[in-house]
Amino acid sequence: MMETRGTTEAELIARILAGQTELFHELIRPYERMVYMTVFSVVKNEAEAEDGAQEAMISAYRHLASFRGDAKFSTWLVTIAINEGRKRLRKAKNAAEESIDEPTEGQEGEFTPALLTDWREIPSEALERKELREALRTAVAELPGIYRQVFTLRDLEELNVEETARALGIQPGAVKVRLHRARMMLQKRLVPFLKAAAPSRGRWFGRAL
Amino acid sequence: MKLECKHVWEHISEYIDQTVDAKLREEIEKHLEHCEICSAVLDSTRNILVLTADGRTFELPVGYSERLHERLEEELKKKK
Numbered sequence: 001m002m003e004t005r006g007t008t009e010a011e012l013i014a015r016i017l018a019g020q021t022e023l024f025h026e027l028i029r030p031y032e033r034m035v036y037m038t039v040f041s042v043v044k045n046e047a048e049a050e051d052g053a054q055e056a057m058i059s060a061y062r063h064l065a066s067f068r069g070d071a072k073f074s075t076w077l078v079t080i081a082i083n084e085g086r087k088r089l090r091k092a093k094n095a096a097e098e099s100i101d102e103p104t105e106g107q108e109g110e111f112t113p114a115l116l117t118d119w120r121e122i123p124s125e126a127l128e129r130k131e132l133r134e135a136l137r138t139a140v141a142e143l144p145g146i147y148r149q150v151f152t153l154r155d156l157e158e159l160n161v162e163e164t165a166r167a168l169g170i171q172p173g174a175v176k177v178r179l180h181r182a183r184m185m186l187q188k189r190l191v192p193f194l195k196a197a198a199p200s201r202g203r204w205f206g207r208a209l
Numbered sequence: 210m211k212l213e214c215k216h217v218w219e220h221i222s223e224y225i226d227q228t229v230d231a232k233l234r235e236e237i238e239k240h241l242e243h244c245e246i247c248s249a250v251l252d253s254t255r256n257i258l259v260l261t262a263d264g265r266t267f268e269l270p271v272g273y274s275e276r277l278h279e280r281l282e283e284e285l286k287k288k289k
Contacts, residue, residue: 021285024281024285032277036269050270050273050276053273054276054281057277061285112215113253114253115249115250133260133263133265136257136261140267151261155258155261155262156261176222179222180219180221180223183221183222183254184218184254190253194253
C-alpha cells in the first residue's frame with residue numbers, strides 16, 4: 001500500500017494500537033511464511049499448522065499492546081507461534097509420542113556425519129531435482145521435535161542464535177548443539193540422495209552461505 | 210597441531226556459521242586441504258543448507274495467505 005511505504009514497524013504498531021486496525025494486514029505480511037513454518041515445525045501437520053498460524057496471528061493482534069519493543073517484532077511473533085504449536089501438540093492425541101521437553105541425549109554416533117569415501121562432484125543441476133527436495137522435507141519431518149524446531153528457526157527462517165533461544169525458551173548453547181546435531185542427522189539421511197545425483201569426479205566447492 | 214577428522218566434524222556447524230575463532234578456523238582449513246572425507250562432509254552439509262533456503266523445498270499451502278487475511282479481516286472488524 002502506497003501510504004504505508006517506508007513506514008517503520010514501530011510506527012505501524014503505534015497506528016494499529018491507535019485504532020487503524022486495518023494496518024495489521026500490512027504489519028504481518030512479511031512474516032506469514034515464518035509463522036506457518038514455525039507452527040509446522042512443532043505440529044508437523046499442514047492443516048494444523050495453517051489453523052495454528054491463523055490463531056497465532058489473531059493472538060498477536062489481540063495482544064499487540066503487550067509487545068514491548070525490547071525484542072524484535074519478528075521474534076515476538078515466532079514466540080507466539082511456538083506457543084500456539086505447543087498448545088496444539090499437547091492437545092493432540094499423539095502428544096506422548098514426541099516430547100516437547102528437554103531432550104534425552106542420544107548416542108554420540110547419531111550425530112556424526114555420514115562419510116563419503118567416493119565423494120564426487122555435485123553439479124548444481126542435481127540440487128534442482130524434485131526428489132532431493134522431497135527427501136529433505138521428509139528427513140526434516142522425521143527429526144526429533146527439539147532438533148526440527150531449532151533447524152526450522154535457524155536454517156529455514158534464518159533467525160539468529162539469540163532470537164531462536166528466546167523463541168524456544170532455551171539457552172543459546174542448546175540452540176548451537178541442537179542445530180549441529182540436526183544438520184548432522186540430515187546430512188546422514190541425505191547423503192545417499194546426494195551421491196546418487198553425482199556423476200563425475202572432482203571437488204565441489206559448496207556455495208558460500 | 211594436527212586436527213583429527215572427528216574434531217573437524219564437531220565444529221563443522223560453527224565453521225559454516227563462521228563462529229569459530231581464527232586459530233581453529235585456520236586449523237580446520239588446513240585439514241580440509243588434504244582431507245577429502247571432511248571436505249565431502251562440509252560440502253554435503255552446505256548443500257543441504259542451500260536446499261533448505263530454496264523457497265521451493267518448503268512451500269506454503271496454496272491459498273494460505275488469502276485465507277489468513279480473510280480470517281484476520283473478520284477479527285479486525287469485530288471490535289475496536
